[in-house]
Amino acid sequence: MYEGIVQDLIDELGRLPGIGPKSAQRIAFHILQTESFDVTKLAETLLAVRDKVKFCEICGNVSEQDRCSICRDPRRNQSLICVVEEAKDVVAIERTREFRGLYHVLGGAISPIDGIGPDDLRIRQLMQRLADGTVEEVIIATDPNLEGEATATYLSRLLKTLEIKVSRLASGLPVGGDLEYADEVTLGRAFEGRRVVVG
Amino acid sequence: MPVYRDEAVVLRTHKLGEADRIVTMLSRRHGKIRAVAKGVRRTASKFGSRLEPFMVADVQLYEGRSLDVIQQAETLGAYGADIAADYASYTAANAMVETADRLTEAEGSLQQFLLLVGALRSLARREHAPGLTLDSYLLRSLSIAGWAPSFGQCSRCGAPGPHGRVVVQLGGVVCDDCAPAGTAQLDASTLGLLGALLAGDWPSAEASDDRTRAKASGIVSAYLQWHLERGLRSLTHVSREVPPAS
Ligand SMILES: [Zn+2]
Ligand SMILES: [Zn+2]
Numbered sequence: 001m002y003e004g005i006v007q008d009l010i011d012e013l014g015r016l017p018g019i020g021p022k023s024a025q026r027i028a029f030h031i032l033q034t035e036s037f038d039v040t041k042l043a044e045t046l047l048a049v050r051d052k053v054k055f056c057e058i059c060g061n062v063s064e065q066d067r068c069s070i071c072r073d074p075r076r077n078q079s080l081i082c083v084v085e086e087a088k089d090v091v092a093i094e095r096t097r098e099f100r101g102l103y104h105v106l107g108g109a110i111s112p113i114d115g116i117g118p119d120d121l122r123i124r125q126l127m128q129r130l131a132d133g134t135v136e137e138v139i140i141a142t143d144p145n146l147e148g149e150a151t152a153t154y155l156s157r158l159l160k161t162l163e164i165k166v167s168r169l170a171s172g173l174p175v176g177g178d179l180e181y182a183d184e185v186t187l188g189r190a191f192e193g194r195r196v197v198v199g
Numbered sequence: 200m201p202v203y204r205d206e207a208v209v210l211r212t213h214k215l216g217e218a219d220r221i222v223t224m225l226s227r228r229h230g231k232i233r234a235v236a237k238g239v240r241r242t243a244s245k246f247g248s249r250l251e252p253f254m255v256a257d258v259q260l261y262e263g264r265s266l267d268v269i270q271q272a273e274t275l276g277a278y279g280a281d282i283a284a285d286y287a288s289y290t291a292a293n294a295m296v297e298t299a300d301r302l303t304e305a306e307g308s309l310q311q312f313l314l315l316v317g318a319l320r321s322l323a324r325r326e327h328a329p330g331l332t333l334d335s336y337l338l339r340s341l342s343i344a345g346w347a348p349s350f351g352q353c354s355r356c357g358a359p360g361p362h363g364r365v366v367v368q369l370g371g372v373v374c375d376d377c378a379p380a381g382t383a384q385l386d387a388s389t390l391g392l393l394g395a396l397l398a399g400d401w402p403s404a405e406a407s408d409d410r411t412r413a414k415a416s417g418i419v420s421a422y423l424q425w426h427l428e429r430g431l432r433s434l435t436h437v438s439r440e441v442p443p444a445s
Contacts, residue, residue, distance in 0.1 A: 018216045112293035112433035113211055113252075144242070146251040149283035157286060177242035181218065186242070 060105035165199030230307030
């Protein structure tokens, strides 16, 4: 344990995902000891992010405006929605340049053991978007792991009640991993080879 | 660097750092193991889906300073994909592994390991309705943990049954003398189903109707929650609807 604010800094850093006590200590001492490190800029950026960045009211992607740049773009195919778990998956799919439709970010995957059920995700909002008949196909691009597959199972069953084509990314994606780690070529191919599960 | 090997079923995983996971497993001989699987979230990981929940694997680990590290994993029972393909099975399996995790907090046992592996295999193979498999698992895992309910003789004074009043706080059915005032009478078919689930009498359990199953589930949930100090997170998400025949 260190005294006062040094320990406070280590504790705060340690709250961040993926940062253990040792990393927190290393980062804290880097900040303390490196004169060239611009603390003001980091602090301002953190405040600005909190202040300006919100979630797109349509798709749930991160955005500085009420609607994100993808939802605002009239050139995007309005009849196609790709459902992903996290905003970082949107970035991964955009990198492939294979997909020109819209997105829907769920905010995670169904995981009862973690207390996350369908009502804790943006599934109701997805159903509302599909209600007016503009969308002809939903592509489910949840992570190729257990929770992602189970979420896809749930969505497919739910979407069966609507007259919309539902497809799932091709199983060429290696299983067990996170979508964000798939390389662009593999992910692009998974889009091309997506299989229809409903419709 | 001591290395050991065991058979284990994966209960749950937590993300760690950039691409690792902490994997909580119930093993055949070493009780519960919490170990790190390095790089498992990268899509090129050698582990693939072998260390996902509900998977049974032959694992080789080395003892680390705080957490052990998984070196190798070979699949013995690949139940994850089949369970995830059916939503009711998926939610039932979640409640099972959470229960197993909680009941083995102090120490694991070979019996708990075998019971859980058998139940997950049964779910993956669609042997019974997922809700029945779950309730049977819950009653039997509680029994192994030392909290066997009684659905025959009075659980307080031992008077031979049949008795129709269930008091979860007393451990099952109680006779009219032992029943607190106002305890409701349970119908014979629900009591019959509870007894069948506890005994693993599947022909009798399968013969029950949906209403009876729902009533029995309510009793099992109450009994489970009574014995676990904190409520089970996954239980409220269990999907009880009957899956379409496949
Ligand atoms: Zn948007
Ligand atoms: Zn009695």
